Amino acid sequence: MSKEKVSMPMKLAFGIGASGEAATNWIFNALTFFYYNQVLGLSGTLTAAAVTIGIASDAFTDPLMGSISDRWRSRLGRRHPFMYAAPVPLVITIFLIFTPPEGFEGLALFAWFAVFTVLMRISSTLFAVPHLAMGAELTDDYIERTRIMSYNNVFTYIGVIVMHVVVWFVIFPSFDNGRMTQSAYSPVVLFCASLIMVCMLGSAYATRGLIPKMKQVSDDLPPFGTKVLISEMYSAMKNRNYLYLLLGLFFLSITIGTHETLGLYMATFYWEFTDQQIGWLILGNVFGFAIGFTVTAKVHQLIEKRWAIVWSSAGLSVAWSSAVTLRLFDMAPDNTTWTLVSFVVFFGVLASACGSILNISVMSALADIADEHELNTGRRQEGIFYSARTFFAKVTNGIGHVVAGIALDIIEFPQGVAARDIHPDKIYALGIIDGPFAMIWGLIAAGIYAGYRIDKAYHQNVQTQLMKKSTQNVNA
Numbered sequence: 155m156s157k158e159k160v161s162m163p164m165k166l167a168f169g170i171g172a173s174g175e176a177a178t179n180w181i182f183n184a185l186t187f188f189y190y191n192q193v194l195g196l197s198g199t200l201t202a203a204a205v206t207i208g209i210a211s212d213a214f215t216d217p218l219m220g221s222i223s224d225r226w227r228s229r230l231g232r233r234h235p236f237m238y239a240a241p242v243p244l245v246i247t248i249f250l251i252f253t254p255p256e257g258f259e260g261l262a263l264f265a266w267f268a269v270f271t272v273l274m275r276i277s278s279t280l281f282a283v284p285h286l287a288m289g290a291e292l293t294d295d296y297i298e299r300t301r302i303m304s305y306n307n308v309f310t311y312i313g314v315i316v317m318h319v320v321v322w323f324v325i326f327p328s329f330d331n332g333r334m335t336q337s338a339y340s341p342v343v344l345f346c347a348s349l350i351m352v353c354m355l356g357s358a359y360a361t362r363g364l365i366p367k368m369k370q371v372s373d374d375l376p377p378f379g380t381k382v383l384i385s386e387m388y389s390a391m392k393n394r395n396y397l398y399l400l401l402g403l404f405f406l407s408i409t410i411g412t413h414e415t416l417g418l419y420m421a422t423f424y425w426e427f428t429d430q431q432i433g434w435l436i437l438g439n440v441f442g443f444a445i446g447f448t449v450t451a452k453v454h455q456l457i458e459k460r461w462a463i464v465w466s467s468a469g470l471s472v473a474w475s476s477a478v479t480l481r482l483f484d485m486a487p488d489n490t491t492w493t494l495v496s497f498v499v500f501f502g503v504l505a506s507a508c509g510s511i512l513n514i515s516v517m518s519a520l521a522d523i524a525d526e527h528e529l530n531t532g533r534r535q536e537g538i539f540y541s542a543r544t545f546f547a548k549v550t551n552g553i554g555h556v557v558a559g560i561a562l563d564i565i566e567f568p569q570g571v572a573a574r575d576i577h578p579d580k581i582y583a584l585g586i587i588d589g590p591f592a593m594i595w596g597l598i599a600a601g602i603y604a605g606y607r608i609d610k611a612y613h614q615n616v617q618t619q620l621m622k623k624s625t626q627n628v629n630a
Contacts, residue, residue, distance in 0.1 A: 160292045160302060164364065168292065169305035171237070171285045171357030174350040176313025178244060178278050181346045183414040184318075185339070186251065187555055191562070192569055193336055194254070196263050202559025204268035209553075211272045212279070217387050219283040220539070231365040233284035237358035240281035244354075245347035247274035252343045281354055288361070290521035290539075294620075296613050300451045300459075303517040307450075307510055311443035313349065315436055320345055322433030332429060333422065334570070389531065390539060396523050398605035399516060402467065409471050409596035410509075411554020416588045419562075420478065423573045424584055425498065426489040434495055438502020445503075446510020453511060454518070458609045462515045464600050469508035471596025477501040478589035482582065522608050525616050529623075561587050 187205075190196045219236070226232045247270050254266045292302055325341050326332030390396055421427045421435070453462050477498045480486045487493040524539050565583040568576060 159295075159298055164292070164361065165302055165305040167357060167360035168285075168289055168302065169309035169357075170353050170360070171281070172306045172309040172353075173313030173316070174241070174353030174357070175278065175282050175285070176310040177317050177346050177349045177353070178248065178274075180314050180317040181248065181342065182251075182274070183554075184417060185321075185342070187415050187558065188333070188418045189252065189339060190263070190267055191559070193334060193339075194263060195259065195569055196267070198559035198562035198567070200261075200264040200559075201267070202556040204264055204271055205555040205559075207268045208271040208275045212275055215276050215279050216283060219279045220287065221386055223284045223287060230362075233288040234358055234362065234365060236280045236284045237288075237354065240277055241351050241354040244274065244277035244281070245350055247277055248347060248350075249343055252339050285357065286517070287539075288364075289517075290524055292364070294525070294617060296522065296610055296617075297451055297454060299521045300454050300514060300518040303514045303521075304447050304450055306517065307514045308443060308447040309353075310513075311439060311506075311510070313353065315439060315443075316349065317346065318436045318439070319433065322429055322436075327429045333418065390527070393523060393527060393530075395519075395526065395606050395608050396539065398602060399519060399523070402463070402599045402603040402606075403516070404599075405595045405602060406467060406471075406512075406599035408553050408557065409474070409592050409594075409599070412557050412592040412595075413474055413554070413588060415554040415558040416584070419558075419567075419584060420588055423576060424478070424481070424581060424588070425494060426573045427495070428490070431490070431492070431495050435499060435502060438499045439506045442503045442506020442508075443510045445507040446514065450511050450514045454515070459515050459519050459522075460604070460606045460609065462511060463519065463603045463606065466508040466512035466515065467603055468597060468600040470505055470512055471593045471600065473501050473504035473508060474596075475589045475593035476504075478585050479593070482585050482589055519606065519608065522613050522616075525613065525620065526608065529616050529620055532623075558587070 187201055190201045190204075191198055223232050223236055226235065228235050230238070250270045251267065251274060254263055258266055286306070289302055289306055290299070293299055321342055325345070326338055329335045329338040332338040391400075421432045427435075450462070477486060477500075487497050520539050527533070527539070565580055567580055567584065573581075
């Protein structure tokens with residue numbers, strides 16, 4: 155693709171696919187751990203172990219998918235065949251995760267959860283990696299890439315918002331104590347599956363016109379093989395800028411994953427919110443994501459992406475833990491009050507704005523790294539680089555599940571017990587995990603992100619050299 159601006163319809167067509175991916179991540183991050191631990195009675199450690207097995211599979215399948223899609227040749231191009239193939243197996247595996255055979259418990263329940271978690275993650279990877287790689291190919295322009303990833307980001311949060319609103323304002327309130335009732339999860343799964351199918355297939359179909367314009371498989375790209383995959387991953391890891399982004403994402407994943415995993419626990423036991431009050435917490439995301447979508451491209455015009463990543467990572471870590479930490483010092487409003495809802499929403503706006511800026515900035519930076527890699531190696535391999543994004547997005551909830559699961563067992567947090575009947579010391583311990591402990595890792599990530607060095611001037615030089623190479627090849 156060229157440096158020309160991408161049309162609004164194509165930005166929308168690309169972005170809507172992220173809503174399907176977001177619906178997948180939301181139902182898994184927000185509900186699955188709570189469902190297996192509190193509703194089905196699986197121990198926190200076994201629940202965490204099942205997710206860890208899924209992470210182990212991601213360590214292989216994500217870069218595998220990136221490598222395969224980078225070199226796939228078909229009349230549908232490199233990315234679209236996988237985007238079409240992913241939705242059906244994805245919704246089937248989500249359905250099976252939430253409908254284990256009656257009577258399963260202990261190790262049998264753990265095995266069921268582990269197997270279909272692995273299959274769900276593989277299915278999600280089939281769409282997520284090619285979809286993001288396609289987004290990186292839409293333009294070579296430094297700022298226009300940020301705008302494109304802003305659309306991907308905003309549709310991600312649209313998916314989150316839609317799922318949240320439907321579940322907490324429509325589905326769960328229609329049941330008596332819906333979040334603790336197994337049958338209440340069936341309509342949630344049905345709605346999620348519908349959203350996934352519409353958004354993913356819609357994005358693949360609406361962007362089909364881009365296929366002839368996309369970058370083609372490099373002629374010198376060797377055929378796929380295990381040795382080739384390992385070599386490509388090693389080559390990517392040697393890129394200093396890429397390595398800093400990966401290390402930053404790793405530590406940030408502990409912060410985000412812990413918060414996402416414990417989110418429903420905090421709302422239920424720490425804040426004692428009603429279903430309706432939990433529903434209104436989405437305002438933090440709505441306003442925060444709108445801020446991020448609106449300002450990120452302008453921020454990148456004022457400061458380099460590097461500093462946008464550093465400061466938004468630090469802001470996300472502090473803001474997300476602030477409400478919980480203030481409660482530990484008795485500096486928050488009383489539980490179950492609407493004043494407390496407003497209090498939590500306020501910090502949610504700050505956290506979501508920082509998170510939105512961070513996500514857009516990192517996705518845009520990865521496209522710049524792919525340009526640098528092409529200059530150094532002559533190969534255009536967005537799939538390998540963006541597979542890291544999907545891997546660490548999954549590590550985000552994976553590590554969080556592990557940390558939260560083990561921590562819940564260590565503090566012997568009860569299952570199926572009302573908040574009023576839980577000892578205050580256990581509630582306080584829950585706050586320590588979701589507050590100061592979760593914040594530390596994000597601040598470490600901010601320091602690591604500072605090692606990223608690609609700026610606008612350097613990227614312009616990379617683009618100039620790529621253009622010269624392209625012209626020389628044409629003339630030859």
